């Protein structure tokens with residue numbers, strides 16, 4: 001759009017340095033406490049390490065996601081495409097206060113979880129995506145996200161929504177989550193229903209859910225050996241889900 005200036009100006013052109021635009025597009029980041037590495041013994045006896053993903057791992061994670069978004073079954077395509085954009089959003093600093101964690105089993109990538117902070121109170125869950133089926137990898141990872149919100153970050157609400165039946169089952173059904181009236185409240189993922197866990201509900205009912213689900217608690221006393229064994233996400237080979 002162009003209009004004539006209502007006053008005589010000495011310079012008709014202004015140059016803007018992109019370094020000055022960037023703070024406006026990024027916005028100031030909140031200081032988020034990192035997720036401390038934790039292990040959980042799955043019901044089949046395997047131990048999964050859940051740790052924060054590193055920014056330098058994004059390209060490898062994108063390679064995994066590219067592979068699973070080729071699958072049309074079980075909503076891997078739409079969830080994969082959205083996770084791909086969210087990982088890039090983190091990498092390119094176009095997502096407000098994101099967090100990403102990975103589940104690793106014996107040095108292999110088992111799954112990814114991510115979300116972001118709307119503000120200091122509301123934690124918005126984005127996705128849970130697994131590369132190993134069965135074993136309740138996804139259910140445990142989803143629980144870790146809620147644990148992160150309430151126990152580590154001190155949030156008061158955890159919002160989710162679901163594209164897939166399996167996702168709905170591990171979140172909404174298994175945690176008996178209530179939802180806000182729809183369409184008055186809409187989740188940022190496609191405007192779908194917002195399901196939520198409040199702090200009171202977490203404290204009274206959900207906090208011990210990992211034990212019910214897989215028969216084991218999160219263990220934050222992780223050995224150096226396990227950390228080391230799962231430090232590097234290997235490049236993906238053939239991925240089938």
Ligand SMILES: CC(C)(COP(=O)(O)OP(=O)(O)OC[C@H]1O[C@@H](n2cnc3c(N)ncnc32)[C@H](O)[C@@H]1OP(=O)(O)O)[C@@H](O)C(=O)NCCC(=O)NCCS
Nearest residue numbers: 076079128129130133134136137138139162163164166167
């Ligand atoms: C949703 C998701 C994270 C759940 O992961 P999960 O908890 O590890 O569970 P799975 O989907 O592997 O399996 C769910 C159940 O169906 C069975 N199952 C279903 N499809 C299966 C398959 N193709 N291979 C093996 N098991 C399968 C599992 O044994 C399991 O049964 P159980 O609960 O009695 O153990 C995972 O299915 C996934 O990444 N899906 C695609 C992305 C997605 O939908 N994310 C959530 C968005 S809302």
